[in-house]
Amino acid sequence: MTSVDLYRLPLSWLALVVIGLTLLCLSLGSRSWWLVVPGLTLLTAFGAAAFPACRRWRANREDDAIQPDKARELPIILVVGPYAASAFARGAQASTLRRDGDAVWMLVRTPGELAESIDTIREAHQRLPDAVLMPVVPDGDRDDAVMRREFSHWRYELDRTIRHRVGVLPCHIAIYACLRANGDTAVDPVWFGDVIDVSTARPEIQHARQAVGLIRRELDQAWLAMTQSELAPRAALGHAVFDWLEDAALLSILSSLANTAPLSLRGLLLADVGYSPVRPGAWTRWLTGKTGLQPSLIPPKAQPLPLPGITARRPVLQATKSERRKPRWSVSHTVAASVVLVAVSISVSAWMNSRPVTRVAGGLDAFLHPPVTQADAQRGRPETLPGRYAGLARHEDVGVPALEQAVSNSNPPKGMTIDNLSLFDSGKTTLKPGAESKLKAALDLILANPGKPVLIAGHTDNVGLSAANLKLSEARARAIRDWLVDTASLPVTRFAIQGYGDTRPLASNENSLGREMNRRVEITLLPDSRTP
Known part of the structure; x- marks a missing residue:
């Protein structure tokens, strides 16, 4: 750049500033063309x-150009969970590594192997794994209680062995099922839900239920656009998979496992693989009992589960010195x-606001120096207060003895109240470590009364939006119900959950002590409706 070019640009900016300020300083009669600014x-x-x-x-036009770095490493994704081995070859060709698409997939059979796999990748590639995939096979076992126990065992061992040892690993849950009337292994799997994107950081998902709604809408849209009649059952069976996960209390367990450190839930996928990966199991039994329909028996295929596509990193760009100077x-x-x-902008704003500022200044002066008659009238107003309070004194505690008698004759249901802070972190809906000991007394009370229904009600303080507090209290009540069902193998139908948010406070929310009392979960044994 020459010296002329060096000084021409600053002088141009300075001239524009001077012209603009000069126009703003003109008289009001000459400012009709101020839009020039x-x-x-x-x-x-x-x-x-x-x-x-x-x-x-x-x-x-010069020779300096940006060249992509061709030495780009493939993303490394760990496959974890009780059904992780289903995504890899078995028998004589068994392997713990799989290259599929633009990524390398590594099998992790147990929670203890997760730390070893992470250390191996760190030493070889000087980075953490790019993502974690957790396969779920609805027909993986004939009893959904066994499936709940296996995923709960993974969560317990993961929390016990690897917490605070590594960073955050984005986790994606992949659900595999046959959603077609007639199986066909020649057809590529159809995926619904989030894409595994390792090129950008996606926000954390507190509960998989947030992603289920998106997949349900995708299923409905695919059904409306469907042209082949033999694919019509796909949407209905896809909805049935998520209904079964809710009824079996598996969705909450999967969400808790996927958010156990170092994992962080970032996505949920549903795959129509076109064939039955295993023999009919818990989901097929539930579907038959729920609808009375017997799905077509499709022989299982002994082949690895298909893996979802991913969005890989963009190539690294290297620029020359001349390009970096631009x-x-x-x-x-x-x-x-x-x-x-x-x-x-400042000059125009000052000119436009000069009149409102003058008007506000006049009003402030009138407030600070009111007329004498107005001040005397304001001083006489407190003298009318005793008369008003005398009228209120006539309304004594009428009807209180009758109310106390009714309360003393009532037989309130059994229950207990637990502080939210001892069960959940602020704004979270997953039980924090150590919360199980707080729920042990409630579990003993429920087991001691096997014939009574249980109501779990969540409450919050008034901090935040009322709608958000209502959803938070209901989600926490659902998390406690799922823990009780999973721990003691209790029927889900015995429980009722309700979120009240900040609508039923025990104390005032104006101080910290009152807000602490209002953040609670109430577990109540209801009288059996069949009892006379």
């Missing part, structure tokens, strides 16, 4: 964009344009 600002912005574009065009001039143009825009 925004016009000059737009012209300046156009110039600021044109100068860097011109320089880039000239630079592109953004500096672009930044200088942007800063100069911003200075001009701010100066003009």
Whole structure:
């Protein structure tokens, strides 16, 4: 850049500032054409964009260019969970590694192997694994209680052996099922839900139920666009898979496992593989008992489960020295344009707001120096207060003895109240470590009364939005129900859950002690409706 070019641009910016301020200082009669100021600002912005574009065009004609780094490593994804081995070859060709698509998939059979696999990847590649995949096979066992126990065992062992040892690993849950009337292994699997994207950081999902709603909508849209009648059952069977996960209390267990450190739930997928991966099991039995329909018996195929596609990292770009110098001039143009825009905006704002400021100043002066008669009238108002309170004194505690008698004759249901902070972290819906000991007394009370239904009610303070507090209290009540069902193998139908949010406080929310009392979970044994 020559010396002329070096000084031409700053002088142009300075001239525009002077012209704009001069126009604003003109008298009101001469300011009818003040719209020239925004016009000059737009012209300046156009110039600021044109100068860097011109320089880039000239630079592109040179030999300096950006070359992609071809030595890009493939993403490494760990496959975990009780059904992780179903995604890999068995028998004589058994292996713990699989190259499929644009990623390398590594089998992790037990929670204890997870730390070893992470250490191995760290030593070989100087980084953590890119993601974690957790396969779920609804027909993996004939009893859903066994499936709950296996996933709960993974969560317990993972929490016990690997907590605080590594960073955060994005986790995706993949559910595999045959959603077609007639199986066909020649057809590629159809995926619904989130894509495994290792190129960007996705937000954490507190509960898999948030992603289930999106997949249900995808199933409905696919059904509306379907042209082949033999594929019509796909949407109905897909909805049935998620209904079974809810009824079997497996969805909450999967969410808790996928959010146990170092895992962090980032997505949920549903795969129509076109064939039955295993023999009919818990989901098929539930579907038959729920609908009375017997699904077509499709012989299982002894082949690895298909793996979802992923979005890999973009190639790393390497720039030459001349290319790295260009953004500096672009930044200088942007800063100069911003200075001009701010100066003009402040001046225009001051001119437009001069009259409102004068009006507010006059009102403030009148408030600080009121007339004498008005001040005397305001001083006499407190003298009327004793008369008002005398009228209220006539309303004594009428009917309180009758109320106390009714309360003493009542037979309240058995129950207990537990502080939310001892069970959940702030804003979370998953039980934190050590919460099981707090729930042990409630479990003993429930087991001692086997014939009584149980109501689990969640409450919060008034911090935050009421709608969000209502959803949070209901989600926490559901998490406690799922723990009781999973721990003692109790029927889900015995429990009722209710979220009240901040609508039923025990104390005032104006102080911290009252808010602490209002953050609670109430577990109540209800009288059996069949008892006379």
